Amino acid sequence: MSTQVYETAMSLFRKTRSRAHSFSQRISRTKRPLISTPCMLSYFLIVSIFSVQTVFAQSFPAEKIIQGGTILTMDPSRPNVEAVAVAGGRIIATGTMKELAPYVGPETQIIELTADQMALPGLIEGHGHYLGLGESLMMLRLADVETWEELVERVAQAAEVTPPGQWIIGRGWHQSKWKDVPQPNVEGYPTTDLLDQAAPNHPVLLTHASGHMSMANGYAMRLAGVDEKTTPPAGGEILHDEAGKPIGIFRETAQNLISRVQVRDEMRASAEQRLQRIERAVELAGQECLKHGITSFQDAGTSLAELRWLRRQALAGKLPVRLWMMVRDDMNAIESDLPALKSVGLGNDFFTLRAIKLSIDGALGPHGAWLLEPYQDLPTSVGLNTIPVETVERAAELALQFDCQLCVHAIGDRANRVTLDIFEKALASQPCPTSRRWRIEHAQHLAPSDIPRFGQLGVIASMQGIHCTSDAIFVIQRLGNLRAKNGAYMWRSLVDSGAVVTNGTDAPVEDINPFPSLQATITRRVNEDLVFFPEQALTREEALRSYTIDCAYSAFEESLKGSLTPGKLADIVVVDRNLLTCPAETIGETQVVMTILGGQIVYNSNELPNNLR
Numbered sequence: 001m002s003t004q005v006y007e008t009a010m011s012l013f014r015k016t017r018s019r020a021h022s023f024s025q026r027i028s029r030t031k032r033p034l035i036s037t038p039c040m041l042s043y044f045l046i047v048s049i050f051s052v053q054t055v056f057a058q059s060f061p062a063e064k065i066i067q068g069g070t071i072l073t074m075d076p077s078r079p080n081v082e083a084v085a086v087a088g089g090r091i092i093a094t095g096t097m098k099e100l101a102p103y104v105g106p107e108t109q110i111i112e113l114t115a116d117q118m119a120l121p122g123l124i125e126g127h128g129h130y131l132g133l134g135e136s137l138m139m140l141r142l143a144d145v146e147t148w149e150e151l152v153e154r155v156a157q158a159a160e161v162t163p164p165g166q167w168i169i170g171r172g173w174h175q176s177k178w179k180d181v182p183q184p185n186v187e188g189y190p191t192t193d194l195l196d197q198a199a200p201n202h203p204v205l206l207t208h209a210s211g212h213m214s215m216a217n218g219y220a221m222r223l224a225g226v227d228e229k230t231t232p233p234a235g236g237e238i239l240h241d242e243a244g245k246p247i248g249i250f251r252e253t254a255q256n257l258i259s260r261v262q263v264r265d266e267m268r269a270s271a272e273q274r275l276q277r278i279e280r281a282v283e284l285a286g287q288e289c290l291k292h293g294i295t296s297f298q299d300a301g302t303s304l305a306e307l308r309w310l311r312r313q314a315l316a317g318k319l320p321v322r323l324w325m326m327v328r329d330d331m332n333a334i335e336s337d338l339p340a341l342k343s344v345g346l347g348n349d350f351f352t353l354r355a356i357k358l359s360i361d362g363a364l365g366p367h368g369a370w371l372l373e374p375y376q377d378l379p380t381s382v383g384l385n386t387i388p389v390e391t392v393e394r395a396a397e398l399a400l401q402f403d404c405q406l407c408v409h410a411i412g413d414r415a416n417r418v419t420l421d422i423f424e425k426a427l428a429s430q431p432c433p434t435s436r437r438w439r440i441e442h443a444q445h446l447a448p449s450d451i452p453r454f455g456q457l458g459v460i461a462s463m464q465g466i467h468c469t470s471d472a473i474f475v476i477q478r479l480g481n482l483r484a485k486n487g488a489y490m491w492r493s494l495v496d497s498g499a500v501v502t503n504g505t506d507a508p509v510e511d512i513n514p515f516p517s518l519q520a521t522i523t524r525r526v527n528e529d530l531v532f533f534p535e536q537a538l539t540r541e542e543a544l545r546s547y548t549i550d551c552a553y554s555a556f557e558e559s560l561k562g563s564l565t566p567g568k569l570a571d572i573v574v575v576d577r578n579l580l581t582c583p584a585e586t587i588g589e590t591q592v593v594m595t596i597l598g599g600q601i602v603y604n605s606n607e608l609p610n611n612l613r
Ligand SMILES: [Zn+2]
Pocket: 127, 128, 129, 300, 506
């Protein structure tokens, strides 16, 4: 630890030149003239490490010390410690209580964990949609509806309280999770009749849980000018009944036919109303993250306009969690605007934009994943390629030119193969091809021969544990047992073949809560009767890595976060159980006791009113 403390001391002193936080200011006032001289530097080099530790500790007592319970650092050089000392937004020391005793000053706050509790690094959501999460908290949430009739009833209730003519928007429905197949239906999807009866005077737009499909009612289709003659845009599909009438189901790019009208109407709101809405989305998403122990959020695709606004918010210190952003926009606009917007660690390490996002296929649930062989349950289809391969190749060139990561959504085995081919070709020109840390988002279904290519090319498999268990039932329907066994959610095979696998929830596709996703990663248990190919499960340690240090690595942030190591950001979560020893089937029920972000307590369950605890 002494060495770690020494390095921390030096790193904190170095930061006095660039950082404005209070701790650095304190160092700056008292020490800068000394360390700016070569003789002081020599002094640091010759004094004993112990003296540095003691002098440092006594001069700069910790603001907080977390001790007791179990502390899991995720730092292989010192995985378990008794205490963590925090000051100036950083971890300044870890070790035994005795070793940290010199850091206790008159104003140090001691956070004593109970024997059951565990502290670990703040968790990192590896693939979510930050503004989408905030927006989802402001709309009808349909993830828990169990039947088509229940969904219709929720829309009817919303219609009662929404002024006629205004949009009713919702998200999260999934036909494969309903108890019964709706009647009548087309390919298992309901026709719009009941929805029209529930909301005859409102346009309704309900996005599928996957985000790759939408349902609209007749009013919305009339507003959008959609009828039996409408042809879908490339990469999209409109479902029709036997008479040729659109049933209100829009796949992939065809969703835009309706959503652009809804967005147009939203844009007619005053600038002030729009601003209020996005500010509220940022705030709600932040609260949702922090109460679940998420201190950093890797956002899988936001427009340039929204990024400009978020960047300003970061500079003004108004972001509630740390954001690592991928830009998703028109490729020409990215080419012209990204260089000026690209940012690393802006606003005290709250905003980084250094990645480009595209989607080469759709999702498996709505038969949009692009497959090498046809769907088992839809033999006429191999899914959808949603963006021309040339566009992905151009994005790869831009990513290299701008020194950005390239992140491609690929779910089907064909989408993954084509993406790996593009990566391999583009990276071949690089002096160190594996150092770019390009990512495949989801990497859900892989041809067995493509699995080792992730490790060989240094491509991150940015996966979501919870997708495995929540999709398991229809994965087998879509792919058949053999393809599911050999190619779906291949975490174990990927890790064993040298790939870095990260974790997340794709919020708002799934709930942002990381603990059910961790449990799914460790158990792959769907229900009493089904465990989805358990041989592909990860160990608890591996699963925790996928939510901490490996996720940090996937964003070039492993020197900043992902472990409780002196010098790193003081982002820490305290949970109500020991995640290494509690029964595996209870990991998903884990409650966050406290979330610390940059050394500040930003969520504390003990401060909630009794009825919310
Ligand atoms: Zn996503």
